[in-house]
Amino acid sequence: MSKQIQLAVHGAAGRMGRRVVALAAEDKDIQVTAAIDHADNGLIGQDAGLVAGIAALNVLLTPEWPNYASVMIDFSLPIAVDACVAKCVTAKMPLVIATTGLHDSQKEAIAAAAKLIPIVWAPSMSTAVNLTMKVTQQITETLKNVAGGVDIEIIERHHRFKADAPSGTALRFGELIAEKMDGDVKHVHGREGETGQRTRNEIGYHAVRVGDNPGEHTIVFGMLGERIEINVAASNRDCYASGAIAAAKFLQGKPAGLYSMFDVLGLS
Ligand SMILES: NC(=O)C1=CN([C@@H]2O[C@H](COP(=O)(O)OP(=O)(O)OC[C@H]3O[C@@H](n4cnc5c(N)ncnc54)[C@H](O)[C@@H]3O)[C@@H](O)[C@H]2O)C=CC1
Numbered sequence: 001m002s003k004q005i006q007l008a009v010h011g012a013a014g015r016m017g018r019r020v021v022a023l024a025a026e027d028k029d030i031q032v033t034a035a036i037d038h039a040d041n042g043l044i045g046q047d048a049g050l051v052a053g054i055a056a057l058n059v060l061l062t063p064e065w066p067n068y069a070s071v072m073i074d075f076s077l078p079i080a081v082d083a084c085v086a087k088c089v090t091a092k093m094p095l096v097i098a099t100t101g102l103h104d105s106q107k108e109a110i111a112a113a114a115k116l117i118p119i120v121w122a123p124s125m126s127t128a129v130n131l132t133m134k135v136t137q138q139i140t141e142t143l144k145n146v147a148g149g150v151d152i153e154i155i156e157r158h159h160r161f162k163a164d165a166p167s168g169t170a171l172r173f174g175e176l177i178a179e180k181m182d183g184d185v186k187h188v189h190g191r192e193g194e195t196g197q198r199t200r201n202e203i204g205y206h207a208v209r210v211g212d213n214p215g216e217h218t219i220v221f222g223m224l225g226e227r228i229e230i231n232v233a234a235s236n237r238d239c240y241a242s243g244a245i246a247a248a249k250f251l252q253g254k255p256a257g258l259y260s261m262f263d264v265l266g267l268s
């Protein structure tokens with residue numbers, strides 16, 4: 001049997017961190033060896049398995065960084081990402097970054113770190129979402145010169161606890177769609193007041209926060225006389241957790257570089 005991947009989880013007490021711990025514990029190729037969270041989190045010191053709702057793993061939630069792990073998976077907060085990237089560079093640890101809401105300077109720091117260690121960075125680890133991104137690019141290419149024009153709007157729905165808006169996934173949908181449109185694209189976030197008519201080359205974003213929705217994106221392609229709506233929705237968080245675990249496996253033995261979920265899923 002080949003050696004197990006030793007996995008460290010950053011943000012391990014959070015909604016996503018718990019699902020990563022739970023799914024990784026079921027995976028024969030993985031051993032969860034570190035569960036990191038903020039020192040002020042009330043669950044520090046408890047067993048990460050019990051916190052995740054499974055059997056004890058004998059791994060305690062800790063604010064300390066491990067000296068070694070085969071890979072780190074990060075589902076935390078933007079404010080926590082810089083330190084995580086720096087620690088992984090120092091320890092030469094491959095890193096999966098799933099946290100959204102990052103500033104441009106943080107994205108630049110990730111790109112710089114990826115010259116030293118292999119990093120998968122994606123706003124959605126879900127297979128369905130990444131496939132849908134490809135589909136919406138194809139639709140955009142086909143419709144961009146349609147008679148009468150096409151209006152593209154992105155509606156995202158998430159749980160009431162979500163801290164950033166619009167979702168990282170909605171922004172990535174917009175970037176990928178804009179790549180297929182001609183000319184400069186204006187990104188419009190919500191509309192209010194006397195906005196005037198919609199201009200041709202804009203993408204609209206609308207963030208809905210409702211209940212416990214684990215993530216849903218609807219891309220609307222509105223034409224004169226007909227409309228396409230592509231909807232991709234999670235029923236629970238395991239699509240993201242299992243995608244992050246697939247990314248962690250993908251990174252084993254990879255050279256330094258910035259990889260996406262398209263790379264992990266063979267969609268590049
Ligand atoms: N890429 C993807 O597929 C997905 C990304 N996300 C993103 O992942 C992030 C986390 O989401 P949730 O788990 O729902 O949030 P959450 O709020 O439940 O969990 C965040 C965890 O990070 C911890 N944390 C905060 N500061 C920290 C620090 N300095 N060091 C270590 N841990 C720290 C918190 O104590 C908490 O346990 C968000 O940015 C969300 O948008 C969420 C789902 C899927």
Ligand SMILES: O=C(O)C1=N[C@H](C(=O)O)C[C@H](O)C1
Nearest residue numbers: 100123124162167168169215
């Ligand atoms: O916070 C969440 O829950 C999610 N965040 C990610 C995002 O911002 O795109 C991915 C997913 O939609 C769930």
